Amino acid sequence: MSSLSTKVGRLSLERPGMVASGIMDETGPSMIRMLEAGAGAVVTKSVGSEPRPGHANPCFTEVEGGLVNAMGLPNPGIAEFKAEMDVAVPKGKIVGSIYGASAEEFAMLAGKMEDYGACAIEMNLSCPHAKGYGMELGTDPVIVKEISSAVSSAVSIPVWAKLTPNTHILTQIAKAAEDGGCDAVVAINTLKAMVITPELGKPFLSNKFGGLSGPAVRPVGVRAVYDLYDSISIPIVGVGGISTWRDAAQYIMAGASAYQIGSAVADQGPEVFGRINGDLVKFMDEYGYSSVEDMRGVAHE
Numbered sequence: 149m150s151s152l153s154t155k156v157g158r159l160s161l162e163r164p165g166m167v168a169s170g171i172m173d174e175t176g177p178s179m180i181r182m183l184e185a186g187a188g189a190v191v192t193k194s195v196g197s198e199p200r201p202g203h204a205n206p207c208f209t210e211v212e213g214g215l216v217n218a219m220g221l222p223n224p225g226i227a228e229f230k231a232e233m234d235v236a237v238p239k240g241k242i243v244g245s246i247y248g249a250s251a252e253e254f255a256m257l258a259g260k261m262e263d264y265g266a267c268a269i270e271m272n273l274s275c276p277h278a279k280g281y282g283m284e285l286g287t288d289p290v291i292v293k294e295i296s297s298a299v300s301s302a303v304s305i306p307v308w309a310k311l312t313p314n315t316h317i318l319t320q321i322a323k324a325a326e327d328g329g330c331d332a333v334v335a336i337n338t339l340k341a342m343v344i345t346p347e348l349g350k351p352f353l354s355n356k357f358g359g360l361s362g363p364a365v366r367p368v369g370v371r372a373v374y375d376l377y378d379s380i381s382i383p384i385v386g387v388g389g390i391s392t393w394r395d396a397a398q399y400i401m402a403g404a405s406a407y408q409i410g411s412a413v414a415d416q417g418p419e420v421f422g423r424i425n426g427d428l429v430k431f432m433d434e435y436g437y438s439s440v441e442d443m444r445g446v447a448h449e
Contacts, residue, residue, distance in 0.1 A: 150432035152425060154188075154440040156383045156405050157331040158306050159268050161241065163188035164440050165396065165421050168387050168410035169245040169270060169310070170194065170219065172418065176235025182413075183240035186421030190236065191408060192229070194245040194272040195261075196281075197253055199225040204354045209343055214362020214389070215411050216341045218355035221247060221278045226260045237265035243308070247272040247281045251291075251298035262303045271299060273325075274312035274337035276359045283312045283337075289324035296328025306331035308385065313368055314340045319379040332383040334408065335372045339365055362411040363389045370398050377403025377445055391420065393427035400440060401447040 154164045167173055167182045169191040179190045202222025209216050223229070226246075236242050244261030246269060248254040258269045273292060275282025285291050292309065300307045309325035311318060313336040322333045338359025343352040351357070366389025373386045383406075386399030391412035399407045412420045437443040 151439045161188035164406040166408045168408035171410045171413045176232040179236035180239045185418030186425050189241040191243040192245045194247045195223045195229045213364030216358045216360050218353045218358030233264035241267040243268045243270050245270040251295045254295050255298040255302035258299045258303045268306040270308045274310050276340040286312050287315045289320050293324040293328040296325045296330045300329030308332045310334040312337050322376050322380050326380045326382050334385040336369045336388050365389045370402050373404050374402040393424050400443050403445045
């Protein structure tokens with residue numbers, strides 16, 4: 149039988165599918181539930197220095213082909229999040245997602261997550277709907293390199309940079325992360341989007357705009373991973389619109405060493421991980437792929 153074990157740089161995973169940041173990852177018990185359902189790892193909610201309430205409702209809506217959200221990075225703050233990590237870390241691999249406004253803040257948060265037992269750090273350099281954070285920092289190669297260098301120097305665990313698709317210099321951003329010492333990049337985060345309510349003549353979301361996720365963004369994500377594969381030498385984690393084994397296989401064949409699932413967990417429940425794991429193994433067996441590594445990047449050949 150084909151093996152689903154994989155490596156993202158220094159991090160080994162028994163299964164390639166992870167929970168994307170922001171989905172069923174706010175509490176220790178919910179993270180454990182994802183691991184028990186078949187996720188190889190869980191990426192935490194993005195956590196900052198201080199508690200943050202996020203944007204007011206409405207901050208979420210369904211659209212054809214996906215979801216648009218403007219949550220605004222709500223979180224309890226790094227000090228309070230320790231209690232959730234204490235519960236989840238003994239049960240599996242937890243990647244700590246962090247956001248900040250400066251290299252120094254990112255480095256401090258990364259150090260805390262390492263102390264809490266995170267197996268890796270995912271830097272949120274791509275949120276499209278939080279002013280002063282995320283995408284506003286992650287579209288400048290100089291800033292990305294600075295933050296990557298600061299965080300990589302502050303911790304001994306792997307450091308990943310989550311990239312935004314809302315830029316025409318994606319490969320330059322990824323190279324800046326690599327040059328700054330990142331162990332891997334994660335692509336992609338949500339696409340900047342907007343929904344207007346015709347009856348009111350106003351934007352639906354309280355923040356006016358948000359981020360599009362779900363099946364509609366998958367071709368964009370696959371293309372991004374494909375482009376990055378030839379541009380950087382560090383591993384890639386693919387994310388965006390994965391809900392079946394075919395979707396996961398596309399990302400791996402484009403060049404991803406692992407993948408993350410978000411919206412499909414909301415649609416199908418945690419069981420989506422076990423379903424994809426089983427179906428992916430069947431496909432690999434039938435087509436002669438002995439491992440994820442064996443399948444990675446074959447679309448480039």
